[in-house]
Amino acid sequence: MDEGYLVGLSKRGDKSAFSSLIEYYQDKLYRTAYAILGNDHDAYDALQDCVLKAYLAIDTLRNDFYFKYWINRILVNSCNDIARHRRKVIYVEDTDMDGAVEEFDAGDVDIKIAMGKLDSKYRSLLALRYYQDLSYEDIAEILNCPVGTAKSRINYALKKLRLVMDKSGLTEVGE
Amino acid sequence: MNCIDFKNHMDKFIEGNMDDELYCEMESHIEKCTLCRDEYESTVFIVDSLRDDALSISLNDSRKRDLKNMINKLPGKKRVDFSSVIKNMTYVAAIFMFITVGIHFAGGVDISIDPKNSNGNALEVQIGKLASENSELKDQNTRLAAENYSLRRENSIYRIAFDGGEMGNVNQRIMAISYRLERMQEDGSLLDPESIRTADSSSNDVMAKRVKPIVME
Numbered sequence: 452m453d454e455g456y457l458v459g460l461s462k463r464g465d466k467s468a469f470s471s472l473i474e475y476y477q478d479k480l481y482r483t484a485y486a487i488l489g490n491d492h493d494a495y496d497a498l499q500d501c502v503l504k505a506y507l508a509i510d511t512l513r514n515d516f517y518f519k520y521w522i523n524r525i526l527v528n529s530c531n532d533i534a535r536h537r538r539k540v541i542y543v544e545d546t547d548m549d550g551a552v553e554e555f556d557a558g559d560v561d562i563k564i565a566m567g568k569l570d571s572k573y574r575s576l577l578a579l580r581y582y583q584d585l586s587y588e589d590i591a592e593i594l595n596c597p598v599g600t601a602k603s604r605i606n607y608a609l610k611k612l613r614l615v616m617d618k619s620g621l622t623e624v625g626e
Numbered sequence: 627m628n629c630i631d632f633k634n635h636m637d638k639f640i641e642g643n644m645d646d647e648l649y650c651e652m653e654s655h656i657e658k659c660t661l662c663r664d665e666y667e668s669t670v671f672i673v674d675s676l677r678d679d680a681l682s683i684s685l686n687d688s689r690k691r692d693l694k695n696m697i698n699k700l701p702g703k704k705r706v707d708f709s710s711v712i713k714n715m716t717y718v719a720a721i722f723m724f725i726t727v728g729i730h731f732a733g734g735v736d737i738s739i740d741p742k743n744s745n746g747n748a749l750e751v752q753i754g755k756l757a758s759e760n761s762e763l764k765d766q767n768t769r770l771a772a773e774n775y776s777l778r779r780e781n782s783i784y785r786i787a788f789d790g791g792e793m794g795n796v797n798q799r800i801m802a803i804s805y806r807l808e809r810m811q812e813d814g815s816l817l818d819p820e821s822i823r824t825a826d827s828s829s830n831d832v833m834a835k836r837v838k839p840i841v842m843e
Contacts, residue, residue: 470697477693481685495689499696506700562675581676582683606637613668 486578573608
């Protein structure tokens with residue numbers, strides 16, 4: 452996919468080009484939104500909101516090759532808005548995980564519970580790093596911070612997650 | 627390698643993104659240090675769990691279709707492409723310059739109004755006619771204004787003389803009669819006894835009575 456070319460077309464109002472871009476990113480974006488918000492409905496709302504904002508503002512994107520960072524930034528902001536708006540503390544037990552638990556093994560459920568207990572800013576970092584498999588450089592670009600800062604924040608988020616899991620007795624390691 | 631160094635490089639160690647020498651040092655450290663090994667193993671477990679969890683999440687087909695429909699239903703953008711506008715303007719300017727330079731080198735075109743030119747001449751004649759008409763109208767206007775003033779003055783005096791008997795003072799009436807007599811003298815009607823008689827004898831008589839003592843003085 453020639454991302455720069457498609458972004459250029461989208462800027463000129465080509466909806467099919469924009470649709471192709473979204474098709475390429477939609478799974479990754481949805482996964483990230485899901486990891487941050489913890490449930491399908493909110494994740495899909497965030498994705499729709501992100502797509503709409505991106506469509507309306509794509510002509511403000513200066514560098515066509517920064518679409519990946521730009522749309523992720525919009526998504527994270529949309530997720531934060533939704534989380535703030537609904538004033539939710541996302542615990543996995545309170546959400547639609549009851550229906551979805553059957554699809555995952557015990558390890559998956561554990562990590563979801565632990566993620567739900569983390570603060571949203573740490574969830575965003577872990578979502579970008581491990582749910583979307585972005586590099587530290589990419590995350591630094593999205594969060595508009597130095598690479599070292601992004602790296603230390605992610606390590607801190609991992610440490611917090613580990614503490615949550617240890618506290619909840621969710622880690623299997625060392626048992 | 628100490629524990630701090632190990633923790634500093636742990637993320638790269640987990641990713642396997644480091645040189646062999648450092649990797650060996652890291653491995654030898656976790657063999658010796660139980661705390662670091664536990665931390666490493668728990669972190670690897672969490673990272674693997676996160677990645678496994680990520681794989682289990684996907685957008686279902688109906689949602690994908692909905693999203694595509696949503697994009698298709700979005701209003702089209704009416705954008706002004708300034709780059710193309712500037713480009714077109716550049717072309718227009720270039721063509722204009724080309725024509726101007728071409729005309730200049732071809733001897734030029736005199737666009738001034740030549741009196742010898744029939745069109746120019748007709749225009750000048752028309753302008754002259756309009757100017758003289760304007761002048762005539764101005765003169766006429768001045769004459770009419772003077773006439774109007776004169777008539778108004780006369781009217782005023784007559785009014786005082788004949789109708790203002792009860793209102794005007796004696797001097798005004800005297801002035802009015804004198805003026806009227808002058809006028810009559812000018813147009814020759816003063817010689818006509820009939821005109822003198824019919825020129826409101828009653829009011830003149832009245833006035834004469836009233837005026838008499840003062841006029842005599």
